[in-house]
Amino acid sequence: MSRGTSTRRTPVLIAAGVALALVAALVVWWRTAEGTANASTPGEQSAEVGFARDMAVHHQQAVEMSFIVRDRTDDQEVRTLAYDVINTQATQRGMMLGWLETWDRNKTSTEPPMTWMGHGGMYEAKDGSLMPGMATNAQLDQLRKAEGRDAEVLYLRLMTAHHKGGIDMARGAVKMADDQKVKRLAQTMVNGQQSEIDLMADMLAQRDAEADQ
Structure with missing residues (x-):
């Protein structure tokens, strides 16, 4: 060489x-x-696991209501809001279900909703409304039958209540969770849903209606 x-x-x-x-x-x-x-995998009774489970269920109904109103009105403003809720909450729901999969935790629990917040059993679940803010099956049926302005007003009222319940839960996760990505998502929910509540108040006023019947 x-x-x-x-x-x-x-x-x-x-x-x-x-x-x-x-x-x-x-x-x-x-x-x-x-x-x-x-x-660092969150435990079964942790705020992270409880929040992901409960909010995934809560989000699913918001997506369902938004799909319903999309087909019950031609109003572009309401339809745009519905699309935003569908896209945002379906994406967030996918993230939370993905976390549960990664953490090797079941997506359901035998414990009452919000047990992780110390509120398990405090809310009286009825007619499909499992957590605060969730619409009842009767209200969903009413939304399916409504048209035009009636559908718009009912959707805005139901979604305002839904967001308020979701914000309370998200604030609980911000306060109680240790996982930073969970805290960040929860805070994003608080900010985004509060902005939509403000928007929906204006949209109701434009229709000579208020959030509370």
């Missing part, structure tokens, strides 16, 4: 050594991160 050949191979060997070192470092980092993630 000539000296020139040896000299040319030296950088290659050095580069290969650096690459192997980087791979080794990544493996160590991944194993450490995995161990940390497993160690």
